[in-house]
Every structure is written in C-alpha cells, then in structure tokens.
Amino acid sequence: MRQLLLALLAKEPAHGYELKQALESIFGSAYPSPNIGQIYVTLGRLEKDGYVRSVDVEQANRPNKKVYYITAAGRESLENWVEEPTEGPRVRDEFFMKLVLAPMTGLSDRMALINRQRRHYLSLMRDLNELAEAADPDNRVALLLIEGAMLHLQADLDWLERCQEELP
Amino acid sequence: MTATPVVRAVNLVKIYQSGRGLPVPAVRGVDLTVEPGEFVAIMGPSGSGKSTLIHLLGGLDTRTSGEIWLDGQRADTLSESGWAVLRREKVGFVFQFFNLVANMTVADNVELPALLAGASPRHARERREYLLGALGLTDRAAAAPAQLSGGEQQRVALARALANQPRLLLADEPTGNLDSRNTRDVLRLLGEVHRQGQTIVLVTHDARVAGLADRVVCLLDGQIVDDGAIVKRRRRPGGTAGDVVELHGR
Numbered sequence A: 001m002r003q004l005l006l007a008l009l010a011k012e013p014a015h016g017y018e019l020k021q022a023l024e025s026i027f028g029s030a031y032p033s034p035n036i037g038q039i040y041v042t043l044g045r046l047e048k049d050g051y052v053r054s055v056d057v058e059q060a061n062r063p064n065k066k067v068y069y070i071t072a073a074g075r076e077s078l079e080n081w082v083e084e085p086t087e088g089p090r091v092r093d094e095f096f097m098k099l100v101l102a103p104m105t106g107l108s109d110r111m112a113l114i115n116r117q118r119r120h121y122l123s124l125m126r127d128l129n130e131l132a133e134a135a136d137p138d139n140r141v142a143l144l145l146i147e148g149a150m151l152h153l154q155a156d157l158d159w160l161e162r163c164q165e166e167l168p
Numbered sequence B: 001m002t003a004t005p006v007v008r009a010v011n012l013v014k015i016y017q018s019g020r021g022l023p024v025p026a027v028r029g030v031d032l033t034v035e036p037g038e039f040v041a042i043m044g045p046s047g048s049g050k051s052t053l054i055h056l057l058g059g060l061d062t063r064t065s066g067e068i069w070l071d072g073q074r075a076d077t078l079s080e081s082g083w084a085v086l087r088r089e090k091v092g093f094v095f096q097f098f099n100l101v102a103n104m105t106v107a108d109n110v111e112l113p114a115l116l117a118g119a120s121p122r123h124a125r126e127r128r129e130y131l132l133g134a135l136g137l138t139d140r141a142a143a144a145p146a147q148l149s150g151g152e153q154q155r156v157a158l159a160r161a162l163a164n165q166p167r168l169l170l171a172d173e174p175t176g177n178l179d180s181r182n183t184r185d186v187l188r189l190l191g192e193v194h195r196q197g198q199t200i201v202l203v204t205h206d207a208r209v210a211g212l213a214d215r216v217v218c219l220l221d222g223q224i225v226d227d228g229a230i231v232k233r234r235r236r237p238g239g240t241a242g243d244v245v246e247l248h249g250r
Helices: A002-011 A016-030 A036-048 A072-083 A089-105 A110-134 A140-166 B050-057 B080-090 B106-116 B121-134 B150-163 B180-195 B241-247
Strands: A052-059 A062-070 B007-017 B023-034 B039-043 B065-070 B091-094 B168-172 B199-203 B215-220 B223-229
Touching (some): A002 A016, A002 A036, A002 A052, A002 A062, A002 A089, A016 A036, A016 A062, A036 A062, A062 A072, A072 A089, A089 A110, A110 A140, A110 B180, A110 B215, A110 B223, B007 B050, B039 B050, B050 B065, B050 B168, B050 B199, B080 B091, B106 B150, B121 B150, B121 B180, B150 B180, B180 B199
Parallel strands (some): B039 B199, B039 B215, B091 B168, B168 B199
Antiparallel strands (some): A052 A062, B007 B065, B215 B223
C-alpha cells in the first residue's frame, strides 16, 4: 500500500479520498478496494517517515482537508521500489502495479521493467535448474516443489510476453 | 575476449513477400555476436522473428541484407552448396520438425553427420552411443524414425545435431514436443555439453531451457529489445524443499 500511494502522489498531490478513488479507477473491480481508514493510517506513517508532507486546504462550510505531496525521500523510496526486481508468484500483482503505475510517473518505461523482470525470472529459473540437478532424485516433495516453482515461472514469463505485446 | 566469435550477425534483415506481393519484415536489423562457449537463449512472442533469425544463422533461409559470419567466415554470401559444406563442418541444427532421414535407422541418422565430417566409424559409433544413452534412447537405435513418437524423434534430432561436436549448435524449440521427463533428459544433456564448451544458440519458449543459458536475447517485431546475462543468483548445495521456498522469499 505504501508504495502504491507514493506512486500516485508522485503523479500529483492528492487527499486521501482521491487516492482511494484513483486506485479503484486504475485497477478496476478486480482490485480489492482499499479501506479509507487504512489509507489515512498509511499516509500518516509515510508522513512520519518523511516520505510525504501535507498542507491544510480550507474548504467552505466544511473542515479543512489535507492534501498530500511526495518529498524527495519519498521519491527515492519509490524509485527503489520500481527498480528492484519483484519476488515470487505471491507478489506478481505488485509487479503489475509497477508496470501500470511507473510509466505514469516517468520513473521507468514498460519495456525496461519487463526486460528487467524477465532476466530476474530467468536467473531464478537458473537456480531452480541447479537445484533440480542437485536434488535427491527420490525426494518427490522437493522435486515437485521445484517443478511447481518452475511452472509458476513459466506462467510468469508467458504473461510478461503478453504484457509486452499488449501494453503500449 | 579476443577469440573469434562463433556467430556474428551485422544489421541482419529478412523481408518476406506476402501472397499479395507486400513486403513483410520478419527480422529488422539484428546485431548479434556470440562468443565461443556461450549459451544464448532467444525468446519473444510468436511472430517476433525468432525462428527466422535462427534459420538465417544456419543458412536455411537467405537474408535480405546484412552480414552473417560463422567462426570467422563470411557466410551470407555463400551459395547453397557452400552453406551445406559450412553446416556439415561447423553447425548442428535441431529443427522444430526434426527432418530425420526416413529410410535410415536412428543409429545411422545420428552417426551420419560425424561420418560425413570425417570421423572414424568407431568414433562415430561411440559418440552415438553416448548421445542416445544420455537421451534415454539406447533401445531405439535400430528403429526407423517413423516408428518413433514425436518426442523420441526430437531427441534423436538433438543427438544428430551434437554427433559432430559442432562449433555451433542451433536449435528451434528443442523441447517443443517433449513431456516433462524427456525434457529433463534434454536439459541435462544441453547443460553437460555446454559445460564441455559447446556454443549454443537456441530459440525457446521453455523457461527451463532458457534458465540453462548464460544470456537471453529477446525479440519483438523483428528487433532485439533486450540482450543480457542471466546472472547466477546464489549457489547452495543440496536441493530440499526449503531452498525453493527461500528462493521465492516467502
């Protein structure tokens, strides 16, 4: 959540509810809609860490609203997030978010992200090949786990290829 | 590295003519240098020009423009028979559709390239026995290609391509017709010959095959969009379930 909010704020300053709406409209109904309280808690932590700052904006007949903007430290943290390869199948969605969000912020283009991720997957596959070769041929659990990881990686690579074909 | 590259392609272009006479560019300005002992995996979506590229490198299709050098020799200007000689001497090729000689046994199919290249019958036989053994095909040696399954034919094609210990092994989807057990044999053999110094350039969708390579070249619309090393991340002995889990950072 932290990096998602930072990415959105790197695009433009926003208040909490706008961030919630942005996440919903970018990722659509497939994305579990974030709880507004959770967004404010996350923003509070980001502010405490110095990654965002806020200004109070007066509103007529309503309480002031806080508009958040990203700091240099926040941008650096976001840059690290965008640049580091994304681990494993469970966080595949995180890679997809990078793929969708990073180009909007001008931090990276999709081709570079996809190429970096492909190399990362292939180096994981290289490790798995070595593990498979070194594994006890009678240890079915280990071999199946390796094979499962390989199949996940195969799917990830096929899907990267689809992204490369379909996304501008 | 100062050694002569095994492959050097310079601004390689292939344009086909469509049925209606329109030019269809399949390979658009590819530069590729492969050093001795390198293992390069060529990846990319269907229609990205992978197969065309590897066919050009093996002289099975003629380039529209650009240069191809194999082992220091200019190859793109060769006649068809010149290519045939060059291939016999330097290149092993595994096709997507095998191309085995139908009226020869498996054993003869595998020995033929070595004999044509001037190996002694005994040397050719020993090499054939080693390769068929490594691919689990020893008991199919006397069979005719038509008696084999697709997966078996594909493995025979790999054995044939390696019979000669060629300067360069080219392969187009070498595991495309294999189940996972047979794929394992092919992976093991590719890894083994690579460790012995075999230069390999292959087209593959199979991540397990690509994971053996030192380098990945990715094509999109006939152009190289990525070319880089596949870095070994960590080395650990054993091979327990725990390693895999840790690898994925769960």
